[in-house]
Amino acid sequence: MSSTESAFGGMFRQLIELGVIEINTEPLDARIERRLKRFWENTSCPRCGHQSIMTWETHDRVRCRNCEFKPVYTHGTPFHEKHLSCGEVLLAFTLYADTLLSINQIAPLLGRAYKTVHTAIREAEAAVQRGFPLTWELFNQTIDGPTQVDESGKVCSGYKGQEPPRNSRSRGGSSRTGRSRW
Numbered sequence: 001m002s003s004t005e006s007a008f009g010g011m012f013r014q015l016i017e018l019g020v021i022e023i024n025t026e027p028l029d030a031r032i033e034r035r036l037k038r039f040w041e042n043t044s045c046p047r048c049g050h051q052s053i054m055t056w057e058t059h060d061r062v063r064c065r066n067c068e069f070k071p072v073y074t075h076g077t078p079f080h081e082k083h084l085s086c087g088e089v090l091l092a093f094t095l096y097a098d099t100l101l102s103i104n105q106i107a108p109l110l111g112r113a114y115k116t117v118h119t120a121i122r123e124a125e126a127a128v129q130r131g132f133p134l135t136w137e138l139f140n141q142t143i144d145g146p147t148q149v150d151e152s153g154k155v156c157s158g159y160k161g162q163e164p165p166r167n168s169r170s171r172g173g174s175s176r177t178g179r180s181r182w
Contacts, residue, residue, distance in 0.1 A: 025087025
């Protein structure tokens with residue numbers, strides 16, 4: 001294990017090398033394919049706007065009956081035009097985001113080049129960042145009553161049930177923004 005590799009990353013790599021864990025994303029690939037095809041069946045054509053998209057179980061393309069547009073089912077997703085399967089993209093992004101493994105640690109686990117994994121993770125990350133604001137706009141966001149905000153860029157007073165809020169800086173709070181104990 002190198003000095004830059006996390007303990008989890010090192011153990012995970014050893015388990016893969018010993019054959020205890022095998023990374024097989026085929027079931028995940030099939031599930032993502034089914035979901036994306038179901039999505040296509042319920043959406044309009046990105047080219048003509050017509051609601052007549054056809055999909056096939058055995059074919060990797062979808063087809064608009066109106067304008068004959070025939071994109072692959074991953075068109076317009078973070079899985080499109082990658083040298084990784086859909087499951088590998090999702091696994092790489094999950095390992096990067098959830099376990100804090102570096103891309104240098106993830107690439108060998110998948111048996112892929114650093115640049116291939118880096119591109120896939122960065123594009124999935126960008127899609128997640130683009131998607132959440134759109135999702136949140138769909139909800140009616142009203143905040144009523146006492147509310148706790150964690151890890152904001154603002155320093156707050158740290159209520160702790162006191163009325164009015166205590167003078168937190170004099171009680172040992174940090175004035176730095178970002179993660180803190182507020």
